[in-house]
Amino acid sequence: MKTDTGADTHGFLGEEFLTWLWFRWESDGGEFTLPGGRVVGVALDDFLSFSAASEDETEQTLRRGLPTRTAEARTALRQGNRLKKARLLVAEGSRQWSATLDAATLTLNGVKLPEDAEECESDVDRTTDRSANWLALHEIVQALYGSFLRERLRPDYKKAGAEKQARWMAG
Amino acid sequence: MAAIRKSGGVVAFFWDGKIADPQDQKFVDALANRRFRTIENAASEEVSSGWVTALDPTGDSFGLEDLDGGTGTWLRFRTDKKTLPKKWLQIHRDAAEKARGKKLSARERREMKDDLTEKLLPRVLPTVQLIDALLFFDKKTVLLFATSKSAREVFGKLFFESFGVPLERANPLQCGLRAGLDEEAKYALERTEPVRWPKAERAGEIARSAPRQAVAATEQDTEGDA
Numbered sequence: 001m002k003t004d005t006g007a008d009t010h011g012f013l014g015e016e017f018l019t020w021l022w023f024r025w026e027s028d029g030g031e032f033t034l035p036g037g038r039v040v041g042v043a044l045d046d047f048l049s050f051s052a053a054s055e056d057e058t059e060q061t062l063r064r065g066l067p068t069r070t071a072e073a074r075t076a077l078r079q080g081n082r083l084k085k086a087r088l089l090v091a092e093g094s095r096q097w098s099a100t101l102d103a104a105t106l107t108l109n110g111v112k113l114p115e116d117a118e119e120c121e122s123d124v125d126r127t128t129d130r131s132a133n134w135l136a137l138h139e140i141v142q143a144l145y146g147s148f149l150r151e152r153l154r155p156d157y158k159k160a161g162a163e164k165q166a167r168w169m170a171g
Numbered sequence: 172m173a174a175i176r177k178s179g180g181v182v183a184f185f186w187d188g189k190i191a192d193p194q195d196q197k198f199v200d201a202l203a204n205r206r207f208r209t210i211e212n213a214a215s216e217e218v219s220s221g222w223v224t225a226l227d228p229t230g231d232s233f234g235l236e237d238l239d240g241g242t243g244t245w246l247r248f249r250t251d252k253k254t255l256p257k258k259w260l261q262i263h264r265d266a267a268e269k270a271r272g273k274k275l276s277a278r279e280r281r282e283m284k285d286d287l288t289e290k291l292l293p294r295v296l297p298t299v300q301l302i303d304a305l306l307f308f309d310k311k312t313v314l315l316f317a318t319s320k321s322a323r324e325v326f327g328k329l330f331f332e333s334f335g336v337p338l339e340r341a342n343p344l345q346c347g348l349r350a351g352l353d354e355e356a357k358y359a360l361e362r363t364e365p366v367r368w369p370k371a372e373r374a375g376e377i378a379r380s381a382p383r384q385a386v387a388a389t390e391q392d393t394e395g396d397a
Contacts, residue, residue, distance in 0.1 A: 009344045010342070010343040016365070107181070113178065134175075135310075146350035153352070166368060
């Protein structure tokens with residue numbers, strides 16, 4: 001099956017966003033205050049896939065355990081590679097989602113919603129609860145992406161955020 | 172009626188323009204106009220797609236209350252597909268070739284396939300696929316619980332035929348344009364180029380000895396970036 005690389009839709013920005021999430025998680029603890037005062041936590045879980053820097057280079061996928069701590073992951077970063085896909089843990093208050101983000105298309109695969117609320121007694125209740133959780137996950141990812149873009153599109157980005165991220169990637 | 176799913180893949184879509192309010196009968200009518208129609212007994216149709224509800228998978232009834240998805244509106248479409256089993260085709264072809272004592276030409280094979288399709292398709296039961304989506308009217312957003320290209324295309328077509336507005340699939344550019352950025356940032360977004368991070372040979376050594384030079388290396392590599 002042909003994969004959507006997002007060449008016409010700024011797919012590279014999705015990959016930069018995912019790599020930035022990793023950088024922010026490791027450098028700042030992964031806590032984000034989103035517009036409206038919403039506070040969420042983001043961490044990378046047990047699946048990472050790096051995009052190849054060019055068509056001739058090999059793509060790398062790391063699964064299970066703590067792939068962000070592996071030498072292979074650090075080497076990929078040092079080579080300047082961006083994340084293509086990663087499994088994320090997203091938390092807000094007592095709710096936690098997990099999902100694999102396909103960066104080039106911002107598609108969420110393998111999503112697991114938080115457990116149904118204890119008050120849910122019927123299918124109607126469960127639908128209401130889940131519907132709110134689907135929307136919340138979508139809005140959190142959109143808001144995180146907006147936060148990334150506000151930093152990324154600043155005229156002084158290279159001298160501010162990029163400097164720190166370059167050091168982290170090379171470290 | 173079971174509850175809406177709590178896991179799986181999801182693709183977001185946006186729309187611009189106006190569609191009927193899901194609280195209004197016009198919304199239900201728009202769905203009903205493009206309701207699912209069965210091909211169970213059809214002689215020639217191979218695929219059929221249309222709206223149904225979580226309460227009634229036949230597409231025969233639509234009610235406002237059937238679309239209640241809590242904070243969103245619960246849409247469901249059904250696609251039935253009839254496929255002539257390849258084994259049947261092969262058996263008939265082998266028999267014809269054996270009787271004749273030589274292989275069939277491409278034209279004869281095509282004619283045989285058409286003939287068999289006409290005879291056997293009415294007897295084939297369709298495969299049934301039900302796909303859900305949650306529509307958030309105020310946010311002009313709909314979440315489709317399927318990621319395949321065929322499902323996305325069918326959904327986009329049904330939505331357009333029902334409401335008269337096209338859906339735009341979420342992607343880094345579209346999401347950026349809808350992220351509440353100011354005009355300057357939107358302008359920069361449309362013109363931005365990828366950052367080319369420095370490779371290890373330079374950056375690793377540079378970063379350890381003089382961090383600021385790592386950025387200089389980045390800037391060299393990102394020349395032309397917005």
